[in-house]
Amino acid sequence: MLSPEQLTRMSRLLDQALPLGREERQRWLDTLPAEHRDLALPLREALSAWPHEHDSSALTTLPGLGLGHRGGSGDSISTGSHIGPYKLVRQLGVGGMAEVWLAQRADGAMKREVALKLPSLTRLREDLAQRFARERDILAALEHANIARLYDAGVSPGGLPYLAMEYVAGQPLTDWCDAHRQDLRERLSLFLQVLDAVQYAHERRVLHRDIKPSNILVTEPGQVRLLDFGVAKFLAEDEPDPQLTQIYGQVLTPEYASPELLLGEPAEVASDIYALGVVLNELLAGTRPYGLRPGASRTLLEQAVIEARVHKPSTQLTEQAALVRAGTAEQLARRLRGDLDAIVLKALAKRPADRYASAAALSDDLQRYLNGEPVQARPNRLAYRMAKFVVRHRAGSAAAAAGVVLAAGAIGYALTGLPSSQSGSSPAAAASSLAPAHATATSSAGDKSIAVLPFLDMSEKRDQEYFSDGLTEELIDQLSRNRELRVIARTSSFQFKGRNEDVRVIAQKLGVAYVLEGSVRKSGGSLRITSQLIRASDGSHAWSQTYERSFSDIFKVQDEISATVSQALNVTLNPGSAHWQSHRTDTEAYNQLLQGNYLADHNTREDSAKAIVFYQAAIRLDPNYALAWAKLANASMHQASIGWVSIPEGIARARDALRRALDIDPDLAYGHRVRGNLLEEFDWNWAQAESEYQRALALDPNDLHVRIALADLKAIRSGEFGERIEYSRQALARDPLDTHERWSVGWALLGAGRFQESEATLRNLVELNPAFAGGPSFLGLSLLLLNRHSEALAAVNKESDETFRLSSSPAVYWALGRRAESNAALGELKRKYAASSAYNIAEMYAYRGQSDAAFGWLERAYRQRDPGMEMVKIDPLLRNLHADSRFQTVLARMNLAD
Numbered sequence: 016m017l018s019p020e021q022l023t024r025m026s027r028l029l030d031q032a033l034p035l036g037r038e039e040r041q042r043w044l045d046t047l048p049a050e051h052r053d054l055a056l057p058l059r060e061a062l063s064a065w066p067h068e069h070d071s072s073a074l075t076t077l078p079g080l081g082l083g084h085r086g087g088s089g090d091s092i093s094t095g096s097h098i099g100p101y102k103l104v105r106q107l108g109v110g111g112m113a114e115v116w117l118a119q120r121a122d123g124a125m126k127r128e129v130a131l132k133l134p135s136l137t138r139l140r141e142d143l144a145q146r147f148a149r150e151r152d153i154l155a156a157l158e159h160a161n162i163a164r165l166y167d168a169g170v171s172p173g174g175l176p177y178l179a180m181e182y183v184a185g186q187p188l189t190d191w192c193d194a195h196r197q198d199l200r201e202r203l204s205l206f207l208q209v210l211d212a213v214q215y216a217h218e219r220r221v222l223h224r225d226i227k228p229s230n231i232l233v234t235e236p237g238q239v240r241l242l243d244f245g246v247a248k249f250l251a252e253d254e255p256d257p258q259l260t261q262i263y264g265q266v267l268t269p270e271y272a273s274p275e276l277l278l279g280e281p282a283e284v285a286s287d288i289y290a291l292g293v294v295l296n297e298l299l300a301g302t303r304p305y306g307l308r309p310g311a312s313r314t315l316l317e318q319a320v321i322e323a324r325v326h327k328p329s330t331q332l333t334e335q336a337a338l339v340r341a342g343t344a345e346q347l348a349r350r351l352r353g354d355l356d357a358i359v360l361k362a363l364a365k366r367p368a369d370r371y372a373s374a375a376a377l378s379d380d381l382q383r384y385l386n387g388e389p390v391q392a393r394p395n396r397l398a399y400r401m402a403k404f405v406v407r408h409r410a411g412s413a414a415a416a417a418g419v420v421l422a423a424g425a426i427g428y429a430l431t432g433l434p435s436s437q438s439g440s441s442p443a444a445a446a447s448s449l450a451p452a453h454a455t456a457t458s459s460a461g462d463k464s465i466a467v468l469p470f471l472d473m474s475e476k477r478d479q480e481y482f483s484d485g486l487t488e489e490l491i492d493q494l495s496r497n498r499e500l501r502v503i504a505r506t507s508s509f510q511f512k513g514r515n516e517d518v519r520v521i522a523q524k525l526g527v528a529y530v531l532e533g534s535v536r537k538s539g540g541s542l543r544i545t546s547q548l549i550r551a552s553d554g555s556h557a558w559s560q561t562y563e564r565s566f567s568d569i570f571k572v573q574d575e576i577s578a579t580v581s582q583a584l585n586v587t588l589n590p591g592s593a594h595w596q597s598h599r600t601d602t603e604a605y606n607q608l609l610q611g612n613y614l615a616d617h618n619t620r621e622d623s624a625k626a627i628v629f630y631q632a633a634i635r636l637d638p639n640y641a642l643a644w645a646k647l648a649n650a651s652m653h654q655a656s657i658g659w660v661s662i663p664e665g666i667a668r669a670r671d672a673l674r675r676a677l678d679i680d681p682d683l684a685y686g687h688r689v690r691g692n693l694l695e696e697f698d699w700n701w702a703q704a705e706s707e708y709q710r711a712l713a714l715d716p717n718d719l720h721v722r723i724a725l726a727d728l729k730a731i732r733s734g735e736f737g738e739r740i741e742y743s744r745q746a747l748a749r750d751p752l753d754t755h756e757r758w759s760v761g762w763a764l765l766g767a768g769r770f771q772e773s774e775a776t777l778r779n780l781v782e783l784n785p786a787f788a789g790g791p792s793f794l795g796l797s798l799l800l801l802n803r804h805s806e807a808l809a810a811v812n813k814e815s816d817e818t819f820r821l822s823s824s825p826a827v828y829w830a831l832g833r834r835a836e837s838n839a840a841l842g843e844l845k846r847k848y849a850a851s852s853a854y855n856i857a858e859m860y861a862y863r864g865q866s867d868a869a870f871g872w873l874e875r876a877y878r879q880r881d882p883g884m885e886m887v888k889i890d891p892l893l894r895n896l897h898a899d900s901r902f903q904t905v906l907a908r909m910n911l912a913d
Contacts, residue, residue: 099171132178161212163240183240185232198341208239210378226290227271274321285367292362300328301336325363327356354384357392462528466503467491469512471534481613483535493577499586504750522551542566558583567602607633620659644676645686684715734889736767773797792819804830822855826862854883858892
């Protein structure tokens with residue numbers, strides 16, 4: 016007789032072995048770990064009686080295993096057999112707990128066919144009769160149009176429990192959608208039916224615990240049925256049979272199980288939400304979240320679920336997946352970026368508390384997406400603070416899409432709710448008139464221009480992506496120091512990460528003559544890097560090399576690749592700067608820093624905190640690692656800026672880390688740049704911020720984005736935008752797919768009073784990417800300031816982000832004479848966003864000529880340290896306040912008085 020503990024282990028082991036073929040099963044048994052040798056004989060007997068995955072002929076009977084089968088039955092299970100009043104017609108499926116047969120009532124009491132569920136391991140698992148009783152009770156309590164109904168339940172004369180359920184002639188959700196080539200909206204419409212069924216079950220205190228596509232069937236008319244509550248559990252304070260739950264818990268499908276379930280913690284509503292998130296990821300992107308290769312071991316899978324970062328659906332696409340979703344991979348990625356990525360990531364959060372609170376909440380957010388409304392997965396935050404992320408979290412200056420200082424404002428709310436650096440970007444954006452001509456077509460073979468594509472992680476466990484990404488960024492950074500060479504920046508080159516696209520097509524989209532690509536395999540202390548330089552004109556290799564080195568040689572390898580590429584392109588490699596040389600440190604400390612950079616780049620609360628841990632680990636390994644101290648300062652400042660930690664806490668840590676960084680290395684350009692950010696954003700100390708930026712530029716003259724920051728300061732203080740706009744043009748030449756930089760040109764033109772140019776630029780952006788948050792609203796403001804009021808309202812009404820819409824529509828309605836609607840929109844803005852949008856509210860009052868209210872809200876914005884206050888001197892929406900003496904007082908307090 017097996018003990019409960021042995022049954023638990025055996026169930027889990029059978030889950031591993033049942034999908035294997037005969038020979039694979041034998042090898043699996045021969046290599047059974049020592050801790051499971053006590054189960055070798057019963058496992059061998061069980062597997063000999065169970066057919067392998069591709070053989071259904073043996074699924075007729077299960078012989079006794081000689082294990083003390085009190086739960087056994089004398090019933091023969093085969094086509095034509097009678098189980099109670101039912102005659103078996105054909106087998107429909109088999110799982111770890113039961114097999115399901117199409118059956119008919121032999122006594123003619125019912126004409127309908129049923130799906131008869133029978134415990135397939137009753138002779139082995141004494142708990143299954145109890146499980147069936149529980150499933151019967153659960154199904155009896157559920158009557159919903161999208162849940163397969165229970166018709167009958169009982170025990171055959173031979174002692175075999177059975178459940179007679181509604182027979183659903185359908186396909187698994189993902190298969191049905193692919194077969195019908197459904198687009199995203201159609202897929203989401205079906206998924207909403209699933210959520211409705213799960214919410215119904217949860218409201219009746221029932222957890223499903225095994226949600227996966229094969230348990231969600233879709234009939235030909237497009238109706239969903241949720242099946243198989245065999246692992247379900249009542250949400251009760253007192254578990255009726257803890258031993259039973261412990262034994263059966265291992266039958267969970269690991270691909271869809273939440274981290275807490277795999278860790279043996281109790282199931283809650285959040286566990287089902289996680290499984291729904293995996294299904295949604297698969298439904299939208301055609302793959303599961305962790306990027307594991309097919310056939311990955313259960314151990315590797317569980318490790319990924321518990322520890323690994325979830326990949327955004329938009330980064331997992333293949334052309335085949337896009338094809339069955341009615342589009343190309345590029346089109347599908349654009350639709351997924353932003354809202355849908357955010358919704359999936361929220362559902363798949365590691366911490367249950369960070370997921371949606373209910374299936375209804377997930378459903379509501381998807382409905383908001385379908386309605387074009389802001390989603391809760393992307394909470395509204397102060398715009399400028401979100402945009403600061405672009406400046407802060409690039410390992411190399413060439414990668415930063417900085418120049419977002421002014422984006423705080425226009426005026427005032429410019430970057431609220433902006434998507435991540437990849438969100439909304441389109442290769443077509445390179446065709447804008449703002450980009451140089453060579454950015455839209457492949458350059459001649461002699462042109463000195465190159466794109467470094469993200470190197471592939473070829474490590475055995477595919478867990479070195481942080482390193483392959485870091486290597487790519489370092490190469491971009493070092494090559495960018497060649498003034499003769501035009502190097503595409505990170506934002507644009509990383510658009511092609513994970514996309515199987517022809518190199519020549521990529522080169523054409525980026526407007527370069529050469530492409531550098533490669534792969535990295537890092538294992539322990541060994542390193543294998545393969546790189547190849549490809550001519551865009553014909554796809555031929557100009558150079559290729561494989562480096563087999565120890566990890567301690569990583570800096571030499573980076574130098575060699577950069578030097579060889581420079582030589583091949585006939586350009587002179589700049590020997591570097593203090594910023595670059597500061598990387599030369601203990602290699603393990605450098606490894607920790609790369610992991611910190613990788614996590615910081617994700618821009619989530621959880622990964623930001625982890626990034627700080629890695630930076631601190633790098634510092635412990637090398638206390639004199641100046642760059643690690645500066646990275647710690649940057650990450651701490653960003654946490655405070657976003658609101659993930661309190662401003663006093665984050666800024667105190669940032670100031671201390673910056674002091675340490677610059678004490679160690681006074682010539683660290685990156686450190687001076689970060690200090691400039693801090694002085695500008697949190698201290699409003701323009702003179703000192705300018706001094707820090709000038710120092711950074713003197714140390715690293717190639718840093719275009721420090722020049723942009725200086726131009727921003729000049730515009731803030733004097734209203735002169737010429738340099739800022741010119742630098743944006745240069746930035747777009749290096750980063751043609753950087754939507755944020757393109758958008759920043761639009762608001763800079765707006766702030767400069769060049770409203771017609773701003774309108775043309777922003778209209779182009781909106782046409783290329785209608786989902787870009789803030790694009791329609793800023794287009795509306797340009798039209799408003801051109802006195803084209805009806806067009807302005809049409810543009811603003813297309814804005815999907817609520818904060819942007821409410822921060823512009825009151826002014827547009829006012830200009831149209833629709834005072835009641837203006838008051839309603841402004842009231843809603845105050846009611847919902849007073850804590851984060853005081854400056855926006857002041858703008859609306861100022862435009863409406865209500866000076867007292869405007870100054871009251873400016874005072875509030877000042878006290879809240881609202882970043883929009885930086886725009887107060889140049890904001891065209893505040894022009895009605897300029898003649899008021901109080902306006903000069905505001906400028907003086909901001910250190911912006913003439």
